[in-house]
Amino acid sequence: MKKEQNTEVGICRISIASLRERPDHQSSLVSQVFFGERVIFLKRKNKNWFKIRCHWDGVIGWIDPKQFYFSDQFDKIISLDSSTFSLEYIHGLSSEKSTIPIVLGSNLYNCDGLTVKMPFGKFQYSGQIIDLKQSNFSRKLLVTIAKRYLHCPYLFGGRSITGTDDSGFIQVAFKLIGLNVPRFPFQIAKYGEDVGFLKEAMPGDIALFGPDAHTINHIGLVLEDEKILHANGRVKIDRLDHQGIYDLELKKYTFKLRSIRRLFSEIDY
Known part of the structure; x- marks a missing residue:
């Protein structure tokens, strides 16, 4: 990313910060920022x-700066080691003064498995982590991480286990295997490679849905055995075929399949 003159960079210092469309707490939620994730002022x-x-994804919005640590040392903050992430649903990050509850997908800087050194303090963390430098990544791992969101409630603009939209939890799952993917379905529709037929799809591919080929309004993660993981009311598993998503509870089709994208090809199952 090109550095802008006199640019400040911020790091989220709370569990989940709201990114809003306008500078108003009643404004629509655009996305969420997790503990340790960086933003550009x-x-x-x-x-x-x-x-x-x-x-990490270029999404723009408004935040409450009191929930962030800001610094004008752009190069130093951007280059900090943040290749370790929390794998716990919610777990405490403790210092001598307080404990911060952090969620699945939070960035843990300079983490040695117990100590986390953030620019604004030193913390202890005893929860499960994933380290991009030491993990062997696969489609199976991607699916396993994504399934941790099962039964998480739907929240427009959300990407955390306390509430997520259809693309939010998928973005986080890819983040935890070291791949940055776009935030919104219409962006993902142009990302990666097209998979021509459903029978050629593999677990970890992204299925895109909409009323027509030019309007993508829903996505899901392809699973084995003609199943799909997606967020509709809550994160759930339904059946996937050439028509679309067949809701196993409602006993009807709810989303029409338009295409399937493969966001990576070098990772084995």
């Missing part, structure tokens, strides 16, 4: 609202 409305761009 764009402009300030007042002391309560900063407009930022998410460093």
Whole structure:
């Protein structure tokens, strides 16, 4: 990413920060920022609202700066080692003064398996982690991580285990195997490689749905045995065929299949 002159960079210092469409707590939720994730400062409305761009996916919105640590040392903060992530649903990150509850997918800087050294403090963390430098990544691992979101409630703009939309939890699952993917379905529709037929799809591929080929409004993660993991009311598993998603509870089709994308090809199952 090209450095902008006098750019400030922020690191989320709470469990989950809301990224909103406008500088108003009643404004629509665009996305969420997890503990340890970095944002680039764009402009300030007042002391309560900063407009930022998410460093990992480029999504722009408004945040409450009191929930972030900001620094003008752009190169230093961007280059910090943040290749370790929390794998626990929710787990405490403790210091001498307090404990911060962090969620699945949070960034743990300079983590040695017990100690986490953030720019704003040193913490102890005893929960399960995943380290990009030491893990063997596969489609199976991607699916296993994504399934941790099962029964998580649907939340428009969400990407955490407390609430996620259809693309949010999928983005986090890919993050934890070291791949940055776009935040929104319409972006994912242009990402990766097209899989021509459903019978050629593999677990970990992305199925895209919509009323027509030019309007993608839902995505899901392809599983084995003609199943799909997706968020509709909650994160759930339904049947997938050439028509689309067949809801196993409602006993009817709910989303029409338009295409399947493969976001990686070098990782074995």
